[in-house]
Amino acid sequence: xxxxxxxxxxxxxLIGDAVLRTPTxxxxxLSALAGTRIVLKxxxxxxxxxFKVRGAFVKMSGLDDAARKAGVVAASAGNHAQGVAFWxxxxxxxxxxxxxxxxxxxKISRTEALGSRxxxxxxxxxxxxxxxxxxxxxxxxxxxxxxxxxxxxxxQGTVALEMLADASDLDCIVVPIGxxxxxxxxxxxARALKPGIEIIGVEAGLYPSMRRRAIDGSASxxxxxxxxxxxxxxxxxxxxxxxxxxxxxxxIVLIDESALxxxxxAFIEHQRLVVEGAGAAPLAAVLDDPERFAGKTVGLxxxxxxxDSRLLSSILMRGLVRQGRLVRxxxxxxxxxxxxxxxxxxxxxxxxNIVEVYHQRLFFDVPVKLAEVDVVIETRDSGHxxxxxxxxxxxxxxxxxxxxxxxxxxx
Numbered sequence: 001x002x003x004x005x006x007x008x009x010x011x012x013x014l015i016g017d018a019v020l021r022t023p024t025x026x027x028x029x030l031s032a033l034a035g036t037r038i039v040l041k042x043x044x045x046x047x048x049x050x051f052k053v054r055g056a057f058v059k060m061s062g063l064d065d066a067a068r069k070a071g072v073v074a075a076s077a078g079n080h081a082q083g084v085a086f087w088x089x090x091x092x093x094x095x096x097x098x099x100x101x102x103x104x105x106x107k108i109s110r111t112e113a114l115g116s117r118x119x120x121x122x123x124x125x126x127x128x129x130x131x132x133x134x135x136x137x138x139x140x141x142x143x144x145x146x147x148x149x150x151x152x153x154x155x156q157g158t159v160a161l162e163m164l165a166d167a168s169d170l171d172c173i174v175v176p177i178g179x180x181x182x183x184x185x186x187x188x189x190a191r192a193l194k195p196g197i198e199i200i201g202v203e204a205g206l207y208p209s210m211r212r213r214a215i216d217g218s219a220s221x222x223x224x225x226x227x228x229x230x231x232x233x234x235x236x237x238x239x240x241x242x243x244x245x246x247x248x249x250x251x252i253v254l255i256d257e258s259a260l261x262x263x264x265x266a267f268i269e270h271q272r273l274v275v276e277g278a279g280a281a282p283l284a285a286v287l288d289d290p291e292r293f294a295g296k297t298v299g300l301x302x303x304x305x306x307x308d309s310r311l312l313s314s315i316l317m318r319g320l321v322r323q324g325r326l327v328r329x330x331x332x333x334x335x336x337x338x339x340x341x342x343x344x345x346x347x348x349x350x351x352x353n354i355v356e357v358y359h360q361r362l363f364f365d366v367p368v369k370l371a372e373v374d375v376v377i378e379t380r381d382s383g384h385x386x387x388x389x390x391x392x393x394x395x396x397x398x399x400x401x402x403x404x405x406x407x408x409x410x411x
Contacts (some may be wrong), residue, residue, distance in 0.1 A: 001150040001155070002019050002150075003150055003153050003184060003185070003188050003240075003411050004156060004188065004192075005188060005189055005192035005193070005246060005320035007024075007150070007154045007373060008154050008158060008185060008188060008189050009160060009161065010141060010154070011054075011058045011151070011154035011155050011157065011158055012139055012158040012161050012401060014057075014058060014061060015054065015057055015058065015155065015158060015294035017065070017085060017342070018057050018237055018256060018288050019043060019046060019047065019054055019057060020046050020341065021025055021162055022041065022043050022046060022108070022162070023041045023042050023045070023166075023377075024039060024040070024041050024166035024167050024299075025039070025042065026039050026040075026044075026167075027039070027040050027270075027271055028285065029115075029254065029270040029271055030088050030267075030270055030271055033069065033265055033287070034283075034285065034286045034287055034290055034293065034295075034298075035290045035293075035294055035297075036290065036293045036294055036295065036296055036298055037128075037296070037297045037298065038286070038298055038300060038347040039167045039170065039297060039298065039299045040271075040299075040300050040302050040407065041159060041163045041300065041301045041302060042163070042273075042302050042372060043159060043279070043301065043302055044273065044274070044276075044279055044303070044305030045048050045305070046301050047084050047290075047302075048079065048083055048306075049079070049304055049305045049306040050079035050083065050231075050303060050304035050305070050306060051079075051156060051159055051182060051301075051303050051304065051374055052079040052080050052081070052082070052084075052156075052304075053083045053086055053087065054081030054083075054145075054156055054158055054159065055083070055149075055151065055154070055155030055156045055181060055185075056080070056083035056084050056086070056087045056144065056155070057155060057184075058151045058152070058154055058155035058158065058281075059071065059149060059152055059155065060084070060087045060088065060091055060093060060144065061087075061203070062151055063093065064249030065197065067142040068091070068092070068093050069141065069160055070091055070094075070121065070139070070140045070141055071088075071093060071095060071096065071139075071142070072084065072088060072094070072096070072097065072140050072141055072142045072143070072144050072345050073095070073097070073132045073135045073136060073141040073143055073144070074096075074097055074143070074145075074146070075098045075099075075131070075132040075146075076096070076097060076099065076125070076128075076130040076146060077100055077103045077107060077125060077230070078107060078231055078306060079231055079304050079306060080144075080146040080191070080226035081097045081099065081111050081116075082105070082107075082110060082111055082114065084097065084116070084144050085111050085114035085115065085116040086114055088114070088115065088116060089114050089115040089116075089334060089361075089403075092168075094117075095114045095115070095117070096116065096117045096118075096132075096135060096139075096141060096167060097111050097117070097118050097119070097394040098118075098119045098120075098121050098122075098128045098129070098131050099111075099118055099119070099120055099121075099128060099134070100120070100122050100123060100124050100125055100128045100203070100309060101120055101121075101123050102123070102151055103120065104308055105293030106308065106309075107121075107178075107306075108113050109305065109321050112228075114322045115180070118150075118159075118379060119131065119135075120218065120219060124370075125236070125265040126186070131140070139141060141220075143411040145217065145377060146178075146179060146181065147180055147181030147182075147184075147234075147238050148179060148181070148238030148240050148241060149180065149181075149240070150162050150240065151402060153181050153184045153185045153188075153240065153244075154179050154185060155185070155239065156181050156182045156184075156185035157184070157185025157186060157188055157189050158185070158248050159182065159185065159186055159301060160173070160185065160186040160187075160188075160189035160190050160193075161189055161193075163186075163299055163301070164189070164190065164193050164194060165284070166187075167299060168194075168210050168256050169171050170194070170197060170297050170298070170299040171197065171198060171296040171297050171298065172197065172198040172199075172200060172293065172296050172298045172299065173186060173198070173199055173200070173295070173298075173299045173301065174197070174200045174202060174298060174299065174300050174301070175187075175200070175201055175202065175301045176202050176229070176231070176232050176278045176279065176280035176281040176287055177201040177202060177203050177204075177210045177232060177237075177245070177298060178202070178203075178207075178233065178234040178278065178329060179234045179236075179237055179238045180190065180210055180233035180237050180238050180242065180243060180244070181238065181241055181304060182236075182239070182301070183201050183241070183244075183245055183249065184244040184245060185208075185239040186197070186199070186246060186250035187199050187244060187249050188248065189292040190212060191248045196359055196383060198249060198250050198296075198349070199249050199250050200249070200251050200252070200253060200285065200401075201249050201251070201252040202225045202252070202253055202254075202255055202281040202282050202284070202285045203232060203252060203253075203255070203281075204229040204230075204232055204233060204254070204255055204257075204259070204277075204278075205254040205255055205256045206223060206224060206225040206226075206227050206233070206254065206279065207224070207227065207232065207233045207234060207235065208254050209221070209223055209225055209234055209236055209237050210234075210237040210241075210242070210245060210252055211241055211252040211253075213237055213240060213254060214245045214246045214249065214365060215251065217250050221235055221236055225325060225389070226273075227257060227260070227277065228260050228261055228264065228277035228311065228315070229260050229276075229277030229280075229281055230277065231276055231277065231278030231279070231303065231304055231306075232277075232281065233277040240338050245343075248403065249349050253285050253289070255281055255284045257286055259287065259288050259291065260277050260280060260281060260283040260284050260320065261285040261315050261318065261319075262277070262279075262287070262322070262365065263275075263280035263281070263283040263287060264307070264312070264315050265283035265315055265316060265318075265319035266278045266279060266280075266283060266287065267280055267283065267302075267313075269319070273302075273305070274305050274307065274312065275302055275303055275304070275307070276303075276304045276306050276307040277307065278303055279302045279303045279304045279305060280302075282300040282301060282302070283300055286298060286300070286380040290295075320378075322387050323381070323382075323385075324379065324381050324382035325378065325379055325380065325381065325402060326355070326376065326377070326378055327376070327377055327379060328374055328375070328376050328401075328402040329374070329375050329377060329388070329389065329392070329399050329400065329402070330372055330373070330374050330399070330400040330402055330403060331343055331372065331373045331374075331375060331392060331397050331398070331399050332370060332371075332372055332397060332398040333370070333371055333372075333373055333397060333401075334371075334402070335371040337371060340357075340359065340373060343373065343375070343392065343397060344357075345392055346392055346395055346397075347375065347377060347388055347391075347392070349391070349411060350387055350388050350391050351380070351384065352377040352379055352384070352388045353377065353378040353379075354375055354377055354378075355373070355374075355376040355377065355378055356376040357373060357376075358373065358374040359371060359373050360365070372381055374402070378379070383389040385401065391400065
């Protein structure tokens with residue numbers, strides 16, 4: 001089946017109010033940060049926190065009676081798993097989700113809570129997919145592909161129908177790319193409704209698979225690594241999605257981990273919105289190259305909001321370190337009673353808030369009558385940090401500002 005505007009409009013009619021018509025909202029705070037007008041399509045507010053419920057519904061609602069009775073299987077460690085599990089329960093279809101080893105317990109428990117059987121198999125998604133395909137043969141299950149399926153692509157494309165209906169003045173749409181299902185659907189609609197619109201994809205720098213094939217013309221599959229944007233950590237683009245992206249998408253940009261992390265932090269800090277790494281990738285692309293987007297109205301598809309709580313906590317703390325609002329100072333003092341209290345008093349008098357103190361006597365190369373104190377301090381900004389250091393130095397306490405890594409890891 002060819003993917004066209006008409007097939008996506010038919011998918012939208014099929015979906016009706018089965019999924020949320022998520023808001024498309026302008027963001028004054030992020031617009032000020034980026035230096036251009038930013039409009040957000042908040043798929044992070046969907047039932048399962050991701051756009052994946054759209055394609056899953058279109059695909060599963062079209063199953064025949066035999067397939068519904070036999071059940072479905074999917075391979076996923078995240079949003080696709082929950083999209084399939086969500087609709088399997090609603091439609092009364094037995095579902096098996098194959099997840100790779102090391103999948104966070106929270107994702108396993110969420111999927112099981114939706115009524116699906118979870119099978120752990122393989123060190124990565126490619127191995128999990130092979131296991132899932134094995135269940136197709138051994139148990140007669142229907143495989144639900146995360147992106148390389150016409151029904152899935154059509155369902156994901158309804159994002160753009162809603163977005164352009166709500167914000168017809170967009171000059172540019174920026175979309176995260178993993179296997180390309182979301183981008184293929186969005187690009188098909190956007191190019192049909194507004195031929196002159198600029199369509200830009202975003203990939204994690206560690207997983208440039210679509211960029212290599214669609215833009216660079218390379219067949220290399222050499223990619224991988226730990227990324228905060230695991231939702232778009234795909235090593236090979238889809239056979240259906242690749243030609244659509246090649247013909248309709250203007251460019252695909254690669255974003256490194258620090259920029260992805262900073263974008264997740266920016267959503268929390270400026271928009272008060274919890275966004276996963278993949279969902280933050282479009283904002284990361286704009287903030288990484290503001291001149292490219294200056295003077296435009298830019299639509300960002302915020303594809304999901306499912307981020308591990310511990311990871312989010314770490315990102316927030318590391319963001320404070322990057323901004324100079326959480327620093328670690330190493331202060332040299334005499335090993336005498338009351339000196340630590342004096343240092344604390346100086347820091348407090350300048351308005352610094354002491355978060356942690358590490359008092360080093362035995363394991364550092366310092367004279368026996370001296371000690372080093374590492375003080376983690378919450379400050380207003382880098383200027384405030386300089387003021388704290390100056391006050392301590394003036395009082396006779398040599399100070400070193402330790403690097404961000406040291407500040408973050410306690411060592």
